[in-house]
Amino acid sequence: MRHFISMNQLSVNDIYSILSDAEKYRKNETSISKQLFAGNLFFEPSTRTKMSFIVAERKLGVEVLDFHMESSSVLKGESLYDTAKTFEAIGANFLVIRDASDTWFEELEQGLTIPVINAGAGKEEHPSQCMLDLLTIYQEYGRFRGLNIVVVGDIKHSRVARSNAIALKKLGAKVFLCAAPEFIDETLEFPYITMDQAVELADVVMLLRIQHERHEEKAETNNYLQLYGLTKEREKKMKKKAIIMHPAPINRGVEIDTDLVECNRSRIFKQMENGVYVRMAIIKHVLQEWGIYNENSIEKRE
Numbered sequence: 576m577r578h579f580i581s582m583n584q585l586s587v588n589d590i591y592s593i594l595s596d597a598e599k600y601r602k603n604e605t606s607i608s609k610q611l612f613a614g615n616l617f618f619e620p621s622t623r624t625k626m627s628f629i630v631a632e633r634k635l636g637v638e639v640l641d642f643h644m645e646s647s648s649v650l651k652g653e654s655l656y657d658t659a660k661t662f663e664a665i666g667a668n669f670l671v672i673r674d675a676s677d678t679w680f681e682e683l684e685q686g687l688t689i690p691v692i693n694a695g696a697g698k699e700e701h702p703s704q705c706m707l708d709l710l711t712i713y714q715e716y717g718r719f720r721g722l723n724i725v726v727v728g729d730i731k732h733s734r735v736a737r738s739n740a741i742a743l744k745k746l747g748a749k750v751f752l753c754a755a756p757e758f759i760d761e762t763l764e765f766p767y768i769t770m771d772q773a774v775e776l777a778d779v780v781m782l783l784r785i786q787h788e789r790h791e792e793k794a795e796t797n798n799y800l801q802l803y804g805l806t807k808e809r810e811k812k813m814k815k816k817a818i819i820m821h822p823a824p825i826n827r828g829v830e831i832d833t834d835l836v837e838c839n840r841s842r843i844f845k846q847m848e849n850g851v852y853v854r855m856a857i858i859k860h861v862l863q864e865w866g867i868y869n870e871n872s873i874e875k876r877e
């Protein structure tokens with residue numbers, strides 16, 4: 576795993592290895608003794624991903640070179656590629672990047688000599704979100720095979736849906752999709768079901784935000800909750816042990832009734848907590864591949 580870009584690149588062994596390390600990090604803080612610098616280049620807004628990468632990096636003992644696009648030379652026209660090369664030149668040992676383009680990674684592959692971790696690529700992939708979702712499901716069920724996972728919402732514009740569909744299929748889960756007609760993506764080869772079918776079938780209801788920022792016209796959200804969302808009435812029909820997930824940010828009262836956001840079934844804030852541990856594990860795995868990090872360079876913090 577030279578870079579962490581797509582769930583397609585990860586073998587089942589890679590996935591379980593990251594999940595196992597994330598669990599170790601959850602139980603015992605460690606840090607890298609050698610001085611390393613991380614460049615976090617977020618060209619799109621982020622709260623959870625950016626902040627949990629910072630916490631993960633600091634817990635590992637990595638120095639964070641924080642970057643604020645609105646006060647950077649991007650405003651003078653500097654490209655993503657030249658920004659990445661600049662961070663490499665000034666000593667970043669790896670980069671964490673989010674951008675609105677689906678394929679931003681392609682322009683970096685030839686010229687960059689440090690590892691890159693994908694923190695969100697357009698509507699294509701969000702693999703670190705996927706890994707924290709997998710950890711959350713695994714903590715709940717201890718397996719993926721045979722689970723019914725229904726991904727609900729704006730499938731067409733969701734990088735989370737794409738990464739999770741790839742990984743969950745690879746791990747043997749049964750993936751179903753549920754969306755309003757305008758949010759259906761026919762390129763994803765999974766069966767679509769209705770929301771009423773979803774709540775009765777699912778072991779995991781994975782809700783998605785309406786991605787207004789990727790729409791050409793503003794989507795109509797009146798009646799969305801009743802027609803396509805998780806209402807309190809629908810929640811009552813869920814299986815006894817079924818859980819609710821959402822990558823957040825949440826449109827309360829649109830894709831989910833606000834009273835369900837923190838209900839007993841909800842793992843939404845657990846997902847965020849898990850984000851720190853899986854991002855620590857992802858950084859470790861990528862740096863190991865480049866020979867930048869090995870077990871001897873780790874200091875245990877008791």
Ligand code: CP
Nearest residue numbers: 621622623624822823
């Ligand atoms: N889930 C997620 O990617 O959230 P942020 O956009 O806040 O990082």
